[in-house]
Structure formats: C-alpha cells, structure tokens
Amino acid sequence: MKFSVIIPVYNRPDELGELLQSLKTQNYHDFEVIVIEDGSTIDSSEIIEVFKSQLPIQYLIQPNTGQGFARNNGMEIAKGDFFVILDSDVLLPEDYLQKLSQAIQDRNLDAFGGPDAAGENFSALQKAMDFAMTSVWTTGGIRGKMKDPSKYQARGFNMGVSKAVFEVTGGFADPNQGEDIEWSIRIKKAGFKLELVREAFVYHKRKNTLLSFAKQAFSFGRNRVNVSRFHPGAIKLVHWLPTAFLLFSLSIPVFYYFNNSLFVQSLGLLLFWSMGVILTSSIQNSSIKVGLLSLMTSASQLWSYGLGLPFELLKKAFSR
Incomplete structure (x- = not known):
C-alpha cells in the first residue's frame, strides 16, 4: 500500500521541518509527501530544499484557500492508494505508518481517524492542553478512546481516506469550521467504513497560549453549528x-x-x-x-x- 501524506501549511516552516524529520524516520517506506503552501507569507521553501533529497516530496504553492480546500488540492495530485492527512504541528512515532497500514488491512478500512497525545519533551502547558482535550473529566475521554471505533468522527490533524473515498465524496466541502467532522459524517453516509485507529496516534505539538487555546475551543463550539x-x-x-x-x-x-x-x-x-x-x-x-x-x-x-x-x-x- 502506498501512502500519500497530505500536509497543508500556513506560515509554519519550523513546524513543518519537525514533521518531515519524523516522516524521514518511519520504518514504513512506501509513501510520498505532498506539502501545500496555502498562501503563506513565510514560506517553507528552505525546509523543502533540505528534505527533498531525503523524502519524495511534492511542493504545491497556491493562494490562500483554507486548510480544507488546500488538502483537496493536495489529494488531487496524490499518487498513493491511501491519503493520510496531517496538520503541520504534529510529530509521528517511527512506527506510525506501519501500524496504520496494518490496521487498514486487518480491519478493511476505507478511512480512519487517529488520536493525539503529548510527547515526553512537551512543555507543561502543552501537556495540560492535551489533557483538557482528551480527559474523561472534560471531553468524556471520547476523543481517541471510544469503545466503539465506528462512531468516531475523524479530525483533520490526523485522519485519512482511500483514493476511492476521495473520488466518490469529493473531499472537504468547507475550507474550515469543522470541515473534518462534516466530511467524516458524509463518508459514513456514503457507505464507507471509517473507524478510530487508536494505535495510529500523533504527538500534537500545540503552540497555543492559554488565550489562544480558549479561542480555539470557542471556535470548536461554533464549528459544530x-x-x-x-x-x-x-x-x-x-x-x-x-x-x-x-x-x-x-x-x-x-x-x-x-x-x-x-x-x-x-x-x-x-x-x-x-x-x-x-x-x-x-x-x-x-x-x-x-x-x-x-x-x-x-x-x-x-x-x-x-x-x-x-x-x-x-x-x-x-x-x-
């Protein structure tokens, strides 16, 4: 199975570099990387130059469209059998793609959503934000820990679909504002099998302050509407x-x-x-x-x- 890793980026070249480094150390090697520069004023060209000899990278530069449509543009040129969508502020364990490949084949998945976690070297605030997003005391522990994996609604920081799913559903219908949840619901309505893959987690290196974290949570509530x-x-x-x-x-x-x-x-x-x-x-x-x-x-x-x-x-x- 060939993966196409889709990464939209907006003014975050340093984060992208860390993510590409974690892709370079994967023990599963049949993948390509597609980076979509979505109207950035601080581009990632220097980072791409560093990694282009180490990873099979396509670099797409475009006017700003929003992350949903940027991902669509990346999937349009993808050559893989299965598209893995990541945010630029995540890091991957070295066996991420291997575990994902195994789960897709064992469970006959058409699409997946994976959880996030805090790395050991994360700051105290980053670990606290991870707790707030995943704990039974806040979200009920359902984000990435559901008993029934078929009820999971994938999030855009760590999700993926087969090429067939993209071709049938057309990808994201909105550039942002809960676009990942909307697509998850539509994928299931189309009859495809989307489930949580708990073992395919990413380290989510949020760069929020307390204020920006609150603003993000406020937008999550609005996005549900x-x-x-x-x-x-x-x-x-x-x-x-x-x-x-x-x-x-x-x-x-x-x-x-x-x-x-x-x-x-x-x-x-x-x-x-x-x-x-x-x-x-x-x-x-x-x-x-x-x-x-x-x-x-x-x-x-x-x-x-x-x-x-x-x-x-x-x-x-x-x-x-």
Whole structure:
C-alpha cells in the first residue's frame, strides 16, 4: 500500500521541518509527501530544499484557500492508494505508518481517524492542553478512546481516506469550521467504513497560549453549528454538556445570594471536579505543575466551547 501524506501549511516552516524529520524516520517506506503552501507569507521553501533529497516530496504553492480546500488540492495530485492527512504541528512515532497500514488491512478500512497525545519533551502547558482535550473529566475521554471505533468522527490533524473515498465524496466541502467532522459524517453516509485507529496516534505539538487555546475551543463550539448546516442532526445532547457546565459554573455565585444549600452543594461539586482534574493529570503526567495547569486548560476548554455553541446558534437565528 502506498501512502500519500497530505500536509497543508500556513506560515509554519519550523513546524513543518519537525514533521518531515519524523516522516524521514518511519520504518514504513512506501509513501510520498505532498506539502501545500496555502498562501503563506513565510514560506517553507528552505525546509523543502533540505528534505527533498531525503523524502519524495511534492511542493504545491497556491493562494490562500483554507486548510480544507488546500488538502483537496493536495489529494488531487496524490499518487498513493491511501491519503493520510496531517496538520503541520504534529510529530509521528517511527512506527506510525506501519501500524496504520496494518490496521487498514486487518480491519478493511476505507478511512480512519487517529488520536493525539503529548510527547515526553512537551512543555507543561502543552501537556495540560492535551489533557483538557482528551480527559474523561472534560471531553468524556471520547476523543481517541471510544469503545466503539465506528462512531468516531475523524479530525483533520490526523485522519485519512482511500483514493476511492476521495473520488466518490469529493473531499472537504468547507475550507474550515469543522470541515473534518462534516466530511467524516458524509463518508459514513456514503457507505464507507471509517473507524478510530487508536494505535495510529500523533504527538500534537500545540503552540497555543492559554488565550489562544480558549479561542480555539470557542471556535470548536461554533464549528459544530456550521457542521449542522450540512447535517441537521450533527448537534447531539453530548455537545451541549460544556454549555451546561458553563451555566452550572455561573450559577454558583447566584446561589450564594439566593439559596445557601444549593450554593454549598454546587460549590462542592465544582471542587470535586477540580480535584479530579488536578489529581488525574498530576498522576498521569507525574507533575503537580501540569495538574494545576490542567485545571486552567480544562475549565477554559469547557467554558469556551460551551459559549461558542449557543453563540453561533443565536447568530445563525438572527441572521435569517
């Protein structure tokens, strides 16, 4: 099986270099790399020059179209049997492609989504952000850890499709705003087999600050509404849980003035959740610092997503 690794990049040559280095060390060698420079003002030409003698690379330069359409353009010129889509800020374990190839063949997959993880050398904040995105205390642990892999909706930082899937479905229908989730739903509706491949994980080297992480989570909430434009049933009860958590958090100071019993109970629940986050992350990462930062990133992730979903729904309602 020949893989075509599709990487859109926008003003991130250093990140791209790290990703290409991790591709160079893969123990599975039947692959090509397609880098799509999506309207960058800081291009990756020097990085491509370094690696072009070490990897089979195609370098496509284009005006900015958004990552979804940039990926489509990359897949249009791909020569592989299976397209692997990665964000530029990920790193691959050396057996990533080998494990992915094995899973595709063993499970007869047409498409896949893989999880992300934090590397040992990541900063404390990066590990805390990874915890916030993957923990049972925040996302319910369903991102990359689902019991039923067929229910997974692939994310664009680590996903892939067969050439046939791309040809039948036409690729991404939106340049951004939940474009990966929308395509995942459409792939399944077309009758293709898309599942989570847990062992095909990537190290997601997020460069966020706390503020940008909150903004990203807010956009994730908004994106779910955008997906519902294409698939009306895309917003499930589970997607409202962060909003419920936000409203619960905001109600605590109100209870202080109007119902002391509810205030004590609500504050107790919030403290229980907070300690659960801190202890779980501290043990998981062997660091109290990461545990404390995880409380900040977890609360930020839930509050921001919880605000983004109703915000976009209201915006959509008033724009009609």
